[in-house]
Amino acid sequence: MSPAAGELAGARGEGGGMEVQRVFIGAGCNRVVNNVSWGACGLVAFGAQNAVALFSPERGEIVTTLPGHKAPVNCTLWLPTKKDVLQVRGRETYYLLSGSADGAIMAWKIGSGKGDWSHVLQLPGMHKKGITCLAGRMVSDTVAIFASTSSDSIVVIWEMVIEPTPGGSCKVSCLHTLSIGSKPMVSLSLAVLPEQGSHLILAMGGLDHKIHIYCGDKSGKFIKACELKGHSDWIRSLDFSLPVMMSSGKHNLFLVSSSQDRTIRIWKMDSEAVSSGSTAQLRKANIEMTSYIEGPLFVAGNTSYQVSLESLLVGHEDWVYSVEWQPPTLLPGDEAHQAMSILSASMDKMMMIWRPEKNTGLWINSVTVGELSHSALGFYGGHWQPDGKSILAHGYGGSFHMWRDVGLDSENWQPQIVPSGHFAPVSDLTWARSGQYLLSVSHDQTTRIFAPWRNQVKPGDMIYWREIARPQIHGHDINCVAFIQGSGNHRFVSGADEKVSRVFEAPLSFLKTLQQATLLKPDVSDDFDNVQVVGANMSALGLSQKPIYTHGVKESLSSNSTDGPDSMETIPDAVPTVFTEPPVEDQLAWNTLWPESHKLYGHGNELFSICCDYEGKLVASSCKAQSAPVAEIWLWEIGTWKAVGRLQSHNLTVTQMEFSRDNVFLLSVSRDRHLSIFSIRKTKEGVEHHLVAKHEAHKRIVWACSWNPFGYEFATGSRDKTVKIWCVQDASSVKLLATLPQFRDSVTALAWMGRDRASNAGILAVGMDNGLIELWGVSGGRVSADSTPDSSPLSAACMLRFDPLLCHVSTVHRLRWREPNSSDEKSALELASCGADHCVRVFDVHCRT
Template sequence: MSVPQVRRAVAALRGHAGRVNCVRWVRRRDGVALKVFSHRLLEFKLCEIFSCVQLVKSIPLKGHTEAVFAVDAVCQSDEPDFNVLIASAASDSTVRIWSRHGSEGNIFLMLGITYWLNKNDEFFIQFQKVLILPGHEDWIRGVEWAVCGEDLFLASCAQDCLIRIWKVCTKLKQLPETEDDSIKLKENIFTVKDADTSYAVSLESVLAGHENWVYAVHWQPSFSKDGSIQQPMRILSASMDKTVIIWEPDKESGVWLEQVRVGEVGGNTLGFFDCQFSPDGSMIIAHAFHGALHLWKQATINKKEWTPEVVISGHFNSVEDVKWDPEGEFVISVGFDQTTRLFAPWKRKEETEVTWHEIARPQVHGYDLRCLAMIGRFEFVSGADEKVLRVFRAPKNFIENFSNQSSDLPEGATVPALGLSNKAVFEGDMAVQPDEDEESFNTISNQYPEIYFQPLILTEPPPEDHLLQNTLWPEIQKLYGHGYEIFCVACNNSNTLLASACKASKKEHAAIILWSTSSWKKLQSLSFHNLTVTQLAFSPDDSFLLAVSRDRNWSLVVGSCEFKKFFTCCAYTDKNTAVHSRIIWSCDWTPDSKYFITGSRDKKVIIWGQCDLSVITEGNGLDSIKPCSTVLDAGDSVTAVGISRVLTPDGRYIVAVGLESGKIILYTWKQSGKEPTLADWTTGVEIDNSQSHALAVKRLCWRHHAGRAGHNDENSSKWLQLASCGADHCVKIFNVNRFAL
């Protein structure tokens, strides 16, 4: 099987509103994939079918009263109008069977797993418990059948760290009788009444090799040879001990042995939840506890050598903030999965397509991360559910890989065990081979290799194990001063000033703190709001700082040198002048610093300003800033807004609005006169459901320049790029044709 080198997401199947617990491919017996099944959590209690070809929702299967946690299916026919049998299991302590017959047939729930109906007749299926297979001493986490010739094999795995293989054969084919004084396997016999056939079940083998709970066990898929279906005697297992093992029986003795062991070294993960073979058994993919996919490929010559491969990666919890670097070559995002991730476009020499990949994981934290701000191209500050702001600077290894530059920087970073700070690693600290230094074991890197940095030379995007360990950025500063969890942070465009705010229920805690990026000292504390400041934004010319808050108001701060203070409040709304009636979640500036925009839970989007904001000074702007646009009703709670720094060809501002439903809508706006008119807003594009977020949009950020990152467009002025992040764990990059708006 030829596998394409470019691996990317080709579609998003939307429909579930809760966490998806399981997916299964349904294959015809000739190996053609027909459908993919998934099921959602708790309140919806649904199993849904998606067409593999059309990628559209087909049929929801309703019936379970609690969360569905397992589903499987078998195709009973190779005909185009396939018959499929589905089994689902849920927390309501029931297993339900579903069946479909023919293209015009309907799916009927087998009530109490006893019967189903079709158009012509009524069929009764009775399930009876015939046997219990004891042996495991803790929760059983996975079971899977395999057919080998005329025999059935059942593999099971459990939290007792063991894998058990059971053999099921007809009674006529049971093992030959042995002498009385010899050891023989105990057989459990059961009979199928209707078929009048007896079966013998015996324990084939017990596999002990994992050191922690075994969460999944799978047989290598069957393949066709000379027209016959054959099942390879090969098992794959995944464990919380951070390893995945391939097991095979020895050709001479028949004893099952460990053949290949792959997995993680280091990192802050807890192991693997699931694993799968590729159809031809040449690749292994595993799903880790921390949400990542790991992929290994078998070497062509040495079949026991497996190497990590590039795979799709990303956040595994809500993504709270995303920012472009000033040059527009990559984006950095933070989320509730406690990681900071850097994504960049990648174009292979032999490929024409540009794909985006995670190329660094600068921060792996112990708290949920909520916000970040870029301080120049290779430096950023992040805020988390702690009272501290942390500043990170790109290491030499990242800069050399990214831009072939070299400077007096650390090679990389490592995070100590149980630590929250990334420690810089310099060239002299890195591990050396024992034959180069007899005392090499005395170095930290050799005593604790599982947590230490090794430099990379990236010729392709890094695999997951390198992302976990070798792409951290050193932490250069901590900023203390807030009394509660950090909620938002912003940096001015000259990279000299930082503003931050934390969660607050009182005015004294809702203060905005200003920091110097040269000395990292606290410069000023500004108290205007009564509740949490939800977003901060400096104007492009650095003259103003805008803050929006849970108290439904915004405040505008202007720079002042006369009073030896950096900023002083010049305008704000209060209960008498406020237009928004709910939390203001987001704000942004127009590129000329003349206007700013606010978006609120009350579904309103408003652009504010006056003829010339440059005349605003301390105390004279309290009543001069008013709405410059009609109130835009977005139709849903507005959770994010962003204004492009590049205008449409006819000089209109391009505004992106993100909603709580996950939708993103592009508008254009231009002040048509002194008073707002209904014609000032124009709807440009509403991003299709298949491309938008499945849950609330958390942040929208436009690339500062025209053009597409990673492309050498002849007509670069045609394209803009918009980065978005959402509660659905996704970071998305949209290409926007500004001539089409």
Template sequence: MQTCSLCRQDGDYQGVKALLRGHTDIVNAVKFFPGQGPFSQTILSGSVDKTIRVWQANTASPTGFDLVAVLEGHEGSINCLAVFKGTNIFASGSADANIRIWRIESLGGGISVEKVQTIQTKPRYFALALALHSLGRGKDLVLAATGTKSIVQVYVASSDGQFCHQVTLPGHEGWIRSLGITQERRSADSDLLLASASQDKYIRLWRISQAKPKTNLGNESAFGNLERSLSNKAHKLEISQNSYSVSFEALLLGHEDWIYTVYWRLEEESLQLLSASADNSLAIWESEKGSGVWVCITRLGEISAQKGSTTATGSTGGFYIGLWSPDGQKLVSLGRTGSWRLWNYDRDKDRWLQGVGISGHTKSVADIAWSKDGSYLLSTGSDQTTRLHAAWNRGNKHSWHEMARPQIHGYDLNCIDSIGQTKFISGADEKLLRVFDEPRATADLLDTLCDIPANSEQILPDAANIPVLGLSNKAIKSAAVEEPGTDGYADAETSTSAVYGQTLNVDRPPLEDQLARHTLWPEREKLYGHGYEISAVASSHEGAVVATSCRASSLDHAVIRLYTTTDWREVRPSLTAHSLTVTALCFSSDDRYLISVGRDRQWAVFERNAVRPEEYLLKHSNPKGHSRMILDACWAPLETGRVFATAGRDKMVKIWSIGAMDTECTVTIAAVASVTTVDVSSRLLQNNMLVAVGTETGVVTLHILQLHNWTVKGKFELGNS
């Protein structure tokens, strides 16, 4: 996301308010259109699908917004949008090396949008940032554009005219990621300040004025040899009968990596600039009243030298965006680890204090699994993390948050399941499975915040960490207090092998830096045997047996391996039935049966050996269960008999019933797209079975099946809250 608007904080932490669906690819830019009347609650969004979509508020809509216009014409991804309060003009920048100017107007209570102008960038570059503002007291407009070059181009136009290029501002040494423009004071004749943030780690400020350009090189002493590269040449802008000038104002130094965004905040006579960088920090800049030198007055985030804090050029850390709240008393930042961090300004302490933010996966979620008692949810995916989500209970308020990040891995994770209440197993692209134990720190946290009782009699490890250049979480002991060395610092061994008692606050969910460093689960066991990437895993309900499979293109590897959880030995022989990858495994609620489905369009049911309970034998199979690959399967409650469901790429969900000698398909549910997942409620609803169906388009539908005649009684689509 290129830009966003900070919504009023919800004290109940109720999460997503609505989902606006329409784009067919990644959304790069979002802007609230700051107009009046019918435009007062209008959203603009630009996407990789080469379209701009206009959303208008509508209280009658389930989402609160309706899609009122789809703007086409760009031949590349939409990278950025620019709007300005007081005008009905907005601009869009695209990967087709064009900038388009649009006019939005009210039309019979609705909205009409027309293209006004197409600007071809010269020299050719892809626009990554745009800034739009009015000039002086008149209705003249200035548009700043930049992107995959080290220059800023300035265009001017009268209110009804065309934008024309007048000035090119050099100075940066890398791509320019963000632009911000604002008035210096709250007066009509105030100068404008333009900020440009670049991958060269610097922010440059430019002054746009109608009078004689002002000179401010108050930072020379700090620049050293950079002084010769700081040009204060006045560039002229001429439009209609008015004349303006653009001159270099200041160079802001301090960030250690790419700078992604800059945002101004003007309050009374106080002007501040917020910058977000890949060095895992936010910086607030302000001009000193006496000298006029721009200095960093506040820095938030993490020290880049700490483990886990990484850079744009080396890894997984960094802040993509920083935003002010409307009153300037809150800051939020979106990081590469998938977390919105929140800071609140405490006037009494004159400092910014971090509050509860929002976290989540940054790439596709591959699998989820409830704990055995349903008290918390585990999720894992392509961002190489496993996350634990639970409800934060405080009086009569309840909200779900990420409470732990048990696994931070080096491979994409594909599957997960819980083993008992304090263990889980996960499989990744590394050909082996890993088993993890809940540490005491997480158990105490869940007990305090989520009312999930911790077993005081069970011996749990204190915490875990990841050794340097390692993938296995190692159990470590917790130290109640820090014991500094003789030189006043904790020794290296202590700092890397102990977690201190004050690391986690117990009055609110862990913050992002705590999740990444102090909520890991220690690894208990590794399970070997598969020759390729792990594709599916399932644990029996009683937690005695684990079934696993891997990606396969032959009979030799398309086997299901069973492991006992008492001594973690493999149960031989492996289960054979499939010829291609087994995509899903599921045990029945009494663990008597195990179902497997695969890319070979086949499903197979294995029955537990009455003599050796850890063994399973093939009972039924159907080599043509679906016309295309089968992606998921699940069991219905025992009250329905031996019934299971399968979901396939053929856009079908089939309900199967196991008889004395064979199985039969009792119901077929058609979907609008390929079905990727299916589940059945563990309890009957007035003698009806509830089936949830998920498709690759993101649509989830609920189907009510009548058991007495196996017919679909009702269907409900879930999508917007």
């Protein structure tokens, strides 16, 4: 898979001989208004927990995440904006501003052609609380004026000076601070006044139901001009148009506003030149009458502006969170043309495009698109593509929804593929036993499957990863997951905050979709006839997913991605579907569920960790615990689903467990700082187990453990910032072989991959609390089958430190290597990771010999 230049940053380590590339990032969008910005460079920026993520709408994938913020990202703004059409021409570098919940604002420089991203500077800390909105405009090729507002009731006006050369720097200075009063502003819009190139107008709206208009100049000194009243609830979004040439030859400015009162208002600002002597008399004479009849009047420079309500748009059934004018286009003669078209997005799960009717001039809703799912809430914002051909919404489920006008003679808006991912910390992930896809679970109460979509890809094309199924949508935060043996090995068990483990089996619709996505040969589908379940239906309380059976009718499922089979007509909610192209959000939420086949009752608290042996026949589970009786590890037998063992050793929560590769030992680590080794032996009567060794491993909580695939060595990682490598000796004791040099932060995830059995060489992946990942080469120190150590001492060296641009921005929760096939030994190793930053990541690791 050849990476696009510059987008998949590689990194080399101290030991050399290794390179890493980012293959995939899955992440959901922070659920706040103003979080998303579609830049003139073509990229969409959004906040994904503490990172700023950039995605390419053309490819439908996240291209990078930018680390730096210490709190969730609330809003983003591209400069030049989509309205700065004159400043965009021929530009190679763009700037991105991002504001976070701790009041910090950062600036980033993006080389759109080369795909290089760099952190330029952090703005002075003017705000004491979270940033809620950023708005700005370019006033020349090198100068931008922008405003920021925060929950601290302050609006700050900034100036950004950009050196035009590709390697040029930028400087940001604070020009002016406006104190608003007790009720903060949550929406801003900034524009250059028509026929007044040096004068700016700033609109702000918020909790007091009024729109406040301020006028100023390039020096940033803004004074209040007037207030616009009419809305009866919080004002959530404001957007100025570019000046529009009217039939009278004057340029008028339009402002659109949306509110939680479910309405949209369009305000017209009519300009009239005044002589300097008559300004005071004009204001005094006209302001009283006109403010009651037409609206307020204000003066900026030598022009007066009469404000009037152009239109009141009523159509949405819930809060209207965003409104945006269609981006202008550049006409011959360097004139910008503003289309009279507005996009609105609402919590009623609808986006609407409003335009004036040709004959009457009345504004009507000409296009409506939306989400038909049963999810509780709708859209936080809607955005135009710079050319106006596509529209994008981001929703309550952290999801994106994009439609493109593919019509030739008339409009025809069709859903498009967009990135997807979790919108809460991702607690665990695992590769399918076949290695064809990745399954992740999260505190957003969903389980998701990601896979490379190879269908309809021409030779030489990049293969993009997609979310192909959402097997479990739950009512509790999900903490852990493991694959177990099943038909086609597509069966998993997950544990959540509800004390019960649940077992899910792949339905026929998923098996056929997987065949489409991964281009499996038909002979792999021999067991399709044995699968009687085509899909699953969600219960009213969102806990158990009921199977939908084929009823013995061997009808082939429709391969059309919109229509289900005829036998499903009686089920209004879930229509199991075979997808021939990657599913979109609506389809993922309702057409890709897996049926639940069993529940495992026994634990007294919330499930915390789960693992399965390599035969797929024995599951070990643990729960949150404050005492020894609750901290038991339960063993479950696949098939009978009986509890066949309760292992007692730890006093506090068992944080992670793993079976040795030959299933002889079970390793567990715990909050009580100890590790335990249990011997496990299957007999005709069930399972025999006994505690082999218990050892105080670290000085702080032990978060992670991993076995060497070739022997009885294993690694443990702890909050004390150390990784220790141990071996099982004489089947009755544990010996410390090595302690790696102290890491920069708590070690929270480990994964050991074997490379060469003869020299017992492998790669140990280490994930930390700060989101960074390192790869260590480990070799020697072998313990043979009869538990006698080899003569070669164990050696370990850091081979690779991942570039922070590739890594998570907060705690790494899990690392997993994909088991390499014997046929692809020379290809790259694949490492998957997940973390508290809501991200699932896949890396290609190339070992150069």
